[in-house]
Amino acid sequence: MFVARSIAADHKDLIHDVSFDFHGRRMATCSSDQSVKVWDKSESGDWHCTASWKTHSGSVWRVTWAHPEFGQVLASCSFDRTAAVWEEIVGESNDKLRGQSHWVKRTTLVDSRTSVTDVKFAPKHMGLMLATCSADGIVRIYEAPDVMNLSQWSLQHEVSCKLSCSCISWNPSSSRAHPSMIAVGSDDGSPNAMAKVQIFEYNENTRKELTSSGGPTKFEIQVVAQFDNHNSQVWRVSWNITGTVLASSGDDGCVRLWKANYMDNWKCTGILKGNGSPVSGSSQQGNANPSLGSNTPNLQHSLNGSSASR
Template sequence: MFVARSIAADHKDLIHDVSYDFHGRRMATCSSDQSIKVWDKGDNGEWNCTASWKTHSGSVWRVTWAHPEFGQVLASCSFDRTAIVWEEIVGESNDKQRGQSHWIKRTTLVDSRTSVTDVKFAPKHMGLMLTTCSADGVVRIYEAPDVMNLSQWSLQHEISSKLSCSCISWNPSSSRAHAPMIAVGSDDSNVTYGGKVQIYEYNEVTRKYAKAETLMTVTDAVHDIAFAPNLGRSFHVLAIATKDVRIFKLVPLRKDSSSSAPTKFEVQVLAQFDSHNSQVWRVSWNITSTILASSGDDGCVRLWKANYMDNWKCTGILKGDGSPVYGSSGQPGALSGVLGSAAAQSALNGATGR
């Protein structure tokens, strides 16, 4: 049984994002109070705040961890139109309380003219790369040419999506058969305009990102988007948080390897759930992509799992206060250990909008 723990986060305003590190032993939170807090999990299972600092001059929308291969590195983005890269330094400051870590600003990315709504590190096999998206509809991809010097970042790509961007997700597949791919979601309020999710793919011939697919059936504002971890599948699975939860399957169609045209996909809807009966704010996969967690304005986290027939069903519900929701049988939903830190992230993210 999954045991929920409540944490007195002590933020002074809405918490917009919660992010776990690769091992699930560290956690970062960000808030409209313009601060980030870092939490470490003790041997007793309790979370202790080891760092807290003011980061931006506006609401902090997202915070995310780099892969530990690159050190203890965080990135955050804000309404103040910037994204910032932070690095933890140990033993350089004597005036800090014992046990408190010291995070320093390595660089501020100031290319956006509007609110930076999401920030994500690229998959580890691509090197140290960082992607941002903004309300002005531009996705920017930066690279740190020297991983030992995080103050230097170069802008590699700018992708104009024509719609205000709200969220991004990298396809984590490291297969050589799959080109680097980014999904971009839009929270544009114009419901008559379809295609609120766009897929961009890197082309080795042109050395640019080009639009490969638009999911025209997604017409409502998209709040979160997440590619499922790909452990060798030939196709891709994408979860979307909008007014409901949707899971799409993207099957690449065969193409000429020398062609500069992007891959075309056969798009299938695997599942669509309106069980939250409200806006869905976050979707998050476990590491094996067998369970999807979603959180919504109903104050619940719901867990979705597919059976051997590939039919997706709700396997557990958790209220915002951590208590399980009991079904008609009187038994709580099955919140087993396979939940993992990725799914628990949705539980902690809460249903906070912008």
């Protein structure tokens, strides 16, 4: 049985995101007060704030943990149009903070010209990669070439979703049967906006060098599904642990579940209201627009990777 516990977070403004680490023993929160707080769970089950610092010059929308294999690493994104990577370090012997841990900024990613609305680390098997999305509809994927040097990140992929982006989610599956996938949700409020949820896939094996000498690397990222069933702004997308089902939630008060059939056509397999009750007729197939491969041609985005460090 779940028991609700409240925590006096002590943020000075709205809290926008809460994120647990891999083991569920640490938690990070972020707020419009421009700060991030880190919480550690005691043996008694109580949460204690162990770090708090100003991270951005605007509201902080999201905070997320990297896999612990890469150390204690956080990423945050903000209305100030940047994303930042933070690392927890222990003070050196000649440091005033000897034996104490504190968080330091390793890099600031400044490619976006609008508010950066979400940030997520890729699954561990993909290496130390980070995806961001922004209000201008651009998804950017960065990679740290050297996991021991988090101050150097290179922009690997950049793709336009053609709608304002609100959220992203990496597919956690490490199966070789399918290329890596990332889902993107849109908060575009215009009535004519379609495809509020999109799924992209890419495969590193499709990397092709441009013929021009010294030119950037060209990637092909394919849209495998896009849906407009919410008919409203979509605020969160999330995969199940096996990467076979995608959940999306929106202003229509519903959570919709999406799954691919044996032909890799994505369909809505269930709809839940905000109170958890099923919606009448939720067993019907959703209007996956398109269920690519049947009614519409493959959509591909030609991407120019950048080898420059950010």
